[in-house]
Amino acid sequence: xxxxxxxxxxxxPSRRSLLRGAGGAALVAGAGIPLLSACxxxxxxxxxxxxxxxxNQSDAVxxxxxxxxxxxxxxxxxxxxxxxxKDHNTFQEQINSYLQGTPDDVFNWFAGYRMQFFAAKGLxxxxxxxWEKIGGNFPxxxxxLSKGADGKYYFVPLTTYPWAVFYRRSVFRQHGYEVPTxxxxxxxxxxxxxxxxxxxIAFGDKDAWPAMGTFDQxxxxxxxxxFHVQLMAGKASWTDAKVxxxxxxxxxxxxxxxxxxxxxxxxDAAQTLVAKKAxxxxxxxxxxQQFTDKAxxxxxxxxxxxxxxxxxxxxxxxxxxxGFMVSKSPKNHAGVVKLLEFLGTPQAEEVYLKGDPSVVAxxxxxxxxxxxxxxxxxxxxxxxxxxxxxxxDRDSRPDFTSTVMQxxxxxxxxxxxxxxxxxxxxxxxxxxxxxxx
Amino acid sequence: MTTDxxxxxxxPAAVPxxxxxxxxxxxxxxxxxxxxxxxxxxxxxxxxxxTVLHVILVWVTALxxxxxxxxxxxGIGFDSIKWVxxxxxTQLFTDNPQFWPAVQHNVVWFVVLILIPTPFGLxxxxxxxxxxxxxxxxxxxxxxxxxxxxxxxxxxxxxxxNPDTGLINSIIGANEPGHYIDWIGDxxxxxxxxxxxxxxxxxxxxxxxxxxxxKSVDPSLxxxxxxxxxxxxxxxRNVIFPTLRPTNTVVLVVTIIEALRAFxxxxxxxxxxxxxxxxxxxxxxxxxxxxxxxxxxxxxxxxLLVISLAVIIPYLIATFxxxxxx
Numbered sequence: 049x050x051x052x053x054x055x056x057x058x059x060x061p062s063r064r065s066l067l068r069g070a071g072g073a074a075l076v077a078g079a080g081i082p083l084l085s086a087c088x089x090x091x092x093x094x095x096x097x098x099x100x101x102x103x104n105q106s107d108a109v110x111x112x113x114x115x116x117x118x119x120x121x122x123x124x125x126x127x128x129x130x131x132x133x134k135d136h137n138t139f140q141e142q143i144n145s146y147l148q149g150t151p152d153d154v155f156n157w158f159a160g161y162r163m164q165f166f167a168a169k170g171l172x173x174x175x176x177x178x179w180e181k182i183g184g185n186f187p188x189x190x191x192x193l194s195k196g197a198d199g200k201y202y203f204v205p206l207t208t209y210p211w212a213v214f215y216r217r218s219v220f221r222q223h224g225y226e227v228p229t230x231x232x233x234x235x236x237x238x239x240x241x242x243x244x245x246x247x248x249i250a251f252g253d254k255d256a257w258p259a260m261g262t263f264d265q266x267x268x269x270x271x272x273x274x275f276h277v278q279l280m281a282g283k284a285s286w287t288d289a290k291v292x293x294x295x296x297x298x299x300x301x302x303x304x305x306x307x308x309x310x311x312x313x314x315x316d317a318a319q320t321l322v323a324k325k326a327x328x329x330x331x332x333x334x335x336x337q338q339f340t341d342k343a344x345x346x347x348x349x350x351x352x353x354x355x356x357x358x359x360x361x362x363x364x365x366x367x368x369x370x371g372f373m374v375s376k377s378p379k380n381h382a383g384v385v386k387l388l389e390f391l392g393t394p395q396a397e398e399v400y401l402k403g404d405p406s407v408v409a410x411x412x413x414x415x416x417x418x419x420x421x422x423x424x425x426x427x428x429x430x431x432x433x434x435x436x437x438x439x440x441d442r443d444s445r446p447d448f449t450s451t452v453m454q455x456x457x458x459x460x461x462x463x464x465x466x467x468x469x470x471x472x473x474x475x476x477x478x479x480x481x482x483x484x485x
Numbered sequence: 486m487t488t489d490x491x492x493x494x495x496x497p498a499a500v501p502x503x504x505x506x507x508x509x510x511x512x513x514x515x516x517x518x519x520x521x522x523x524x525x526x527x528x529x530x531x532x533x534x535x536t537v538l539h540v541i542l543v544w545v546t547a548l549x550x551x552x553x554x555x556x557x558x559x560g561i562g563f564d565s566i567k568w569v570x571x572x573x574x575t576q577l578f579t580d581n582p583q584f585w586p587a588v589q590h591n592v593v594w595f596v597v598l599i600l601i602p603t604p605f606g607l608x609x610x611x612x613x614x615x616x617x618x619x620x621x622x623x624x625x626x627x628x629x630x631x632x633x634x635x636x637x638x639x640x641x642x643x644x645x646x647n648p649d650t651g652l653i654n655s656i657i658g659a660n661e662p663g664h665y666i667d668w669i670g671d672x673x674x675x676x677x678x679x680x681x682x683x684x685x686x687x688x689x690x691x692x693x694x695x696x697x698x699x700k701s702v703d704p705s706l707x708x709x710x711x712x713x714x715x716x717x718x719x720x721x722r723n724v725i726f727p728t729l730r731p732t733n734t735v736v737l738v739v740t741i742i743e744a745l746r747a748f749x750x751x752x753x754x755x756x757x758x759x760x761x762x763x764x765x766x767x768x769x770x771x772x773x774x775x776x777x778x779x780x781x782x783x784x785x786x787x788x789l790l791v792i793s794l795a796v797i798i799p800y801l802i803a804t805f806x807x808x809x810x811x
Binding site for chain 2: 140141143144145148162169171248253254255257283304307308309310311312313316429446447450451454455456458462470473476479480481
């Protein structure tokens with residue numbers, strides 16, 4: 049398949065691909081003319097020795113690391129993997145038309161509601177047959193993450209990383225701070241840090257998504273995993289007193305956040321932690337990318353967000369997970385199954401992590417011997433979790449989170465007193481969005 | 486070099502006027518009578534292809550988005566389009582917390598552009614028109630921002646405004662806790678911060694338009710007013726400004742268009758977050774993405790279209806009336 053400059057697949061000149069294009073167009077048109085789509089989907093003449101993969105891993109490091117996996121797979125099975133890499137953001141923006149057109153057999157995607165959404169739309173194939181083989185490689189929480197709303201498996205996880213509160217060991221040692229495990233300890237620590245001339249919590253919300261991480265943490269510590277899932281799926285009400293309580297807690301913590309966060313990116317906020325001007329920073333473990341000095345990186349540590357409600361303790365970990373899905377009608381089904389069975393093995397994950405050590409393996413069978421101390425801790429936190437969440441925009445409809453929640457949370461941050469009006473507005477908008485399809 | 490070009494350029498323009506012009510006219514007329522098949526084919530191709538493209542890319546899409554504004558659609562298969570009547574619009578007018586601020590900001594955008602950079606551009610044009618020394622250098626300096634794309638301007642001004650490491654805060658020391666100025670995030674500040682960047686560019690644009698207008702002012706008018714003993718300000722107010730009327734119309738239209746299509750600068754600056762919402766950004770945010778709200782986004786686009794038409798139709802009517810009279 050050739051790619052147009054915009055990354056959209058263009059039908060090639062051959063008769064078969066022309067027909068395939070026509071089949072795709074018919075599917076887009078919703079006409080679903082069986083004859084044409086059969087031409088598009090059938091394996092007649094397509095190469096049984098090749099599997100195509102649509103990849104959003106356009107950055108150099110992950111691109112190479114994924115490439116290493118495919119090479120290992122080809123060496124083992126003799127099946128060639130044909131990778132079409134697209135720019136990360138473009139891939140996400142075009143995922144709709146991509147999956148409706150002539151998608152590759154397998155494609156990179158995210159776990160959570162975002163995966164379930166496309167599964168429910170019939171744009172992905174269930175892969176229960178693959179999970180019969182790989183099921184033993186994954187902890188219970190990962191299995192839960194890989195299922196669609198219909199209970200079938202649609203996803204093979206590869207890597208993951210936790211959200212937690214990051215801090216510098218030397219700063220804590222210097223001031224004699226202790227890691228807080230309860231909400232009251234956290235607030236007291238913030239007060240003490242402010243007194244000591246530190247910014248208690250580094251924060252930057254210019255990109256509008258980091259605030260969603262703070263909401264998630266307070267919400268599932270306070271109301272538990274099940275409520276998080278219901279709220280994100282549009283089932284629980286945003287005007288519920290439980291949600292109001294989340295914002296009340298957040299407002300209590302807000303005075304200890306870094307000033308001027310609306311104009312700051314997470315990278316700039318991370319720099320305050322690097323410079324030891326900030327005491328703590330709630331973010332994903334990718335914050336480590338900003339620690340370019342080896343000594344600084346070794347000084348970096350984290351703790352899970354403190355307990356608020358003893359009924360839930362610290363049992364939930366926010367761990368966005370990346371992996372693979374299968375498109376609606378893959379051309380080489382047998383090859384796809386073989387590839388996914390390989391991707392679900394600890395060996396595949398080990399190959400990947402050798403090339404990209406910024407994340408951890410989704411499987412709890414993968415070897416941790418090459419992990420840094422930070423990775424080991426992250427891995428233990430994730431595999432020990434009772435439930436894993438994905439992050440607000442992966443656990444909910446992306447159109448809801450981007451058009452309603454991102455501006456809504458920013459509004460709260462600007463004016464923490466106007467929560468009631470804000471929440472009823474969010475609830476009204478949520479109803480129309482979730483009702484629309 | 487300059488004398489070379491000035492003597493050369495009028496020549497080709499002057500050629501057709503006196504001598505060979507009538508002959509050429511006759512040739513054209515003859516061709517029209519004897520249009521060969523090939524000519525007709527060429528004509529059809531030259532007129533037809535752009536027409537088809539125009540109809541598909543402008544009219545069909547515009548009509549489609551008007552139709553879609555009355556539906557909900559997530560972009561997955563045509564069978565998921567659902568007719569919802571005026572729902573999108575009622576939601577937009579009542580439930581969307583960003584809609585009215587966006588309308589308001591588009592208006593503010595226009596008012597600021599017409600009140601600040603436009604008079605300033607006129608002022609610069611009048612000064613540069615006096616043939617002061619280095620006038621080309623000044624012209625270039627003021628016009629340069631117009632050549633740069635809005636997106637690039639956004640990136641550059643972001644560096645100036647960055648609250649932690651930006652130029653302004655670093656100079657005045659406003660990046661310390663306690664007396665912190667958040668140019669990009671503070672909803673009371675960021676729209677004005679963006680508008681300064683927009684005005685920076687718009688001034689040069691206005692200056693060039695007015696310079697062109699001033700070039701067409703008859704020098705004898707100036708002479709006459711000087712002979713009548715009018716001061717510089719009197720000459721400008723009573724003689725020059727009235728002759729700039731056609732230019733003013735163009736400036737008004739250009740500024741309205743700039744205010745309505747304002748997008749790239751803000752999108753780069755802070756994606757239209759709190760304080761800088763714009764209609765164009767709301768359209769984009771709703772339509773582009775993995776599960777889009779195409780119907781809802783189209784409804785916003787229709788509002789933008791209606792506003793544009795409300796401005797453009799009176800202008801076109803006025804222009805056509807003038808042409809008919811002439």
